[in-house]
Amino acid sequence: MPAEIEYTTLSGISGPLIFVEGVKGVGYGDIVEIRSGSSELRIGQTIEVDEYRAVVQVFEGTSGLSVKGQRVTFTGRPLEIPVDRDMLGRVFDGLGRPIDGAPQVISEGTMNVNGLPINPWSREYPRDFIQTGISAIDGMNTLIRGQKLPIFSGSGMPHNLIAAQIARQARILTAQEEFTVIFAAMGVKYDVARFFIDSLEESGVLTHSAIFLSLADAPSIERLITPRVALTLAEHLAFEEGMHVLVILTDMTNYCEALRELSSSRGEIPSRKGYPGYLYSDLASIYERAGRLKGHKGSITQMPILTMPSDDISHPVPDLTGYITEGQIVLERELFNKGIYPPIAGLPSLSRLMKDGIGEGRTRRDHAPVAAQLFASYAKVKRIRALASIVGEEELSELDRIYLDFGSAFEEQFLRQGHEENRSIEQTLEIGWRMLSVLPKDELYRIAREDIQRYYIPQGRGA
Amino acid sequence: MDGMMTGKVIAVNGPIVRAVGMNGIKMFDIAEVGIDRLIGEIIRLVGDVAVIQVYEDNTGLKPGDEVLSYGRPLSVLLGPGLIANIYDGIQRPLVGISEACGSYIRKGIKLSPLDRGKKWEFRPLVKEGSDVGQGAILGEIPESMLVMHRVLLPPHISGRLTRIAPPGGYTIEDEIYTLETASGTYRGKLAGYWPVRSARPCRVKKKPFIPLVTGQRVIDTFFPIARGGTAAIPGGFGTGKTMTQHALAKWCNADIIVYIGCGERGNEMTDVLTDFPKLVDERNGRPLIERTVMIANTSNMPVPAREVSIYTGVTIAEYYRDMGYSVAVMADSTSRWAEALRELSSRLGDMPAEEGFPPYLATRLAEFYERAGFVETLSGKDGDITIIGAVSPPGGDFSEPVTQHTSRFVRCFWALDKVLADARHYPAISWIDSYTEYLHDIEDWWKILDSQWLPVRNEVMGILLEDHRLQQVVKLVGSDALPPSQQFVLFVAETIRNAFLQQNSFDPIDKFCSPEKQLKLLKTILDLYRKGAVLLQAGFSVKDISALDVVSEMVRLKSEIPNQEARRIDEYGIRLGQRLDSLKEAKG
Ligand SMILES: Nc1ncnc2c1ncn2[C@@H]1O[C@H](COP(=O)(O)OP(=O)(O)OP(=O)(O)O)[C@@H](O)[C@H]1O
């Protein structure tokens, strides 16, 4: 390994990038330290090297840097952070440095923030049901320990409230283990971070949590590191210390914008909406760091939050996220405007790991068919509402009108619940059956006859 | 070692590395790069600069680092032991990697794809002294309880067999036979290399005529695929591409499944790995894993290996085809492969065509699907490869380049519909936007079951199309405004949707529907339609018919009557007929 080499002249600065010429022996992906003046230290990383030149992205941004008078050191190492159990209860900046006034973390080892790909052979398929106490999630879009399940939101909608409620209420039915929460904020305002910290504090889990903040006023490029730092600690806690870790990443849209900024300053050919063509792979390198491993007790459950620009689910950020994560909880403007909390959209929300985590011996035998029937019947409600808005409700058939009753009951009683309301899965299924019993039995074609026999409430019509 | 070339790295840009000093290197040769000796492939030669695409994480690689090459092309090792194995994109065994370095994949690991120490029970099938042609079957090995591995003479080699090993246990390192060829003596083993980017030869491609039976009603009945055919499954996220491919990999009647997870989720491969050893093939009672080979380059594994993973998979498929087997290849997702191509080409500075994709995207797609086919193998047997590729269009918009180009090269298109998926109507294969060109190719096969198969299928399809047309009207005026005969079409179409098209992969009975059961269900529905139409003529209302218990029972047949008891559907049909007749009598 060559010793650290220092350079004093930059050949150029562009956006978050600096160019250093005449370098020798610099590795691709190496960490670079940039000192301007006497004190200020910035961290960067090489993203392209050849025989004469290195291109370096500077995580703190380049504002205030000039081509002369810098001291640039190529460390020959990748970006590593210390990881230790003692990091719980602490607050760090977006690059993993403490900002709570308490001393540096002393750790036994450091880990590369980029992690390594998990061998699919070594994964354990996640199947433990997590009860969040929220009916729309537990009943229809179940969260599983080790799942990556994002919240797709829009500006002004209560995604933070929902995420905080989940962090407070999440329980495994079979065990009394609590989640360790890691919260990473990328480009959000201080009050959002404050809200989470307070909420964790109130529920008494703050001492079990680690907070990483790269707030709106931090240089945008720092955000590219923040989720990786958070997940590196999560991997240590889950797979070395055996903890169950819930990682909340907010807001992934800000993360993607930082990546777009970097890509454009590199002059890369953009793909959709100016985002780089490798956005999918880049996001996957974050989201795939969730799961369980064979022979390890812990787990990483990820709940990334993102705001869909103009509520558009086909925007590249939600779109590519949905292609990687194991489902999505989508918040709907229309429900939100009706004042329904949580405004979890009935149709586009999905949990892909639900199928293996519910049913007999896990939740209840009728869970899957009840969920499927609620989805199917609610889809019909949406169709009938569209029709009613054209022909008027009077023109609807009797059955169609029963469906409309079902639709509003579903929204008002099943979806709607309090911020502090913590429903058991039995309560959720029980409400589900009350809703389905508004419909005639013959309409419940997704449910086996014996379950209808057992759970259908005959006087339920119009209840 | 002779033929070894060494050069040095001059530039690193992500996984694209430039090196000089490699005199005599050829396109698509393998190179080992840097102190970790990372595997790469020469993808371009410009003057004396070799452009290398590196298949492993290359952070830390520096200009000046050494590059080695033996001048051999990127190849897969073909031989017994592929079955039930899981490989990464360049055929490194993931089980071995986990034994060597734990839960995470570290770079620079070199492991043999096949166990070199394992003894296989070999039985010769050809006598010493006989003349054998290329691709001849020389012997066999029980590779798994389901797969009899046929030991093939490699393509382009023929001559007189002067020695063949007697029955017994041999490793893939042992010399098994000796051949006198025109160009000298050839010594063969149980395994050999084949370059992934060249298709293995066959005698002729033939017209496919046997359906790949999938047990999925919407596919087998409405949009069937023939063995040796090609199909695409395009759909936005969460619409059911992976589930459909899993269902096909589980239940289709191919002999061998090659499942390629290309840039998708790690847990989905784990799902296959945990499920398939437990699921049993009903035809022979053996676990499905015993006919399955898996290739996994998940989305967090190096991007360039994604590009090569589909070639690795299809080359393995060709190897089993050449033994005379029917092979089904699932590639999930070809869009991730195309995106890998895009990323690499953009790092190379190529001029992009549509949406940043390189101009050669269409050619590459065509080449890939061309490796499917129903063939006569070099040894004169029938063998086939069916390729089923998932396509993940951005925003679910089918007008994007990968979906568009793919649709030109496949003959079967299973379009997934977001609205159906949202309503949890699975499989969400649209009966309006999907198509197949194999209907007539495979008609004769169905005719053996029932000469009326195609007309029945077409009549039911006609009802669905009529329903689709009427729904446009209903959207504007409501269904009550339609005449009874049209309302009845809506009712029957809904019955077709719920009682036939919708199929639950998690239901123990419904997950696989035999062709016999499909046909019986279809005919029962058609009976309802025909008899009902007569009743309407006689003045009955749609409600009179739909309110009958026996009619609402129809949606339950698929999940209450197992394949072996399909005859019970006939009994139901008789009851249905009687009930409809008695309706008429009661009034008359
Ligand atoms: N045939 C089916 N039966 C039951 N459920 C299904 C079926 N097909 C899809 N689903 C449901 O839809 C979910 C998503 O399906 P799948 O994972 O196949 O989507 P996909 O199209 O592969 O999405 P992506 O592009 O994001 O990978 C599944 O987890 C399952 O819940």
Ligand SMILES: [Mg+2]
């Ligand atoms: Mg998929």
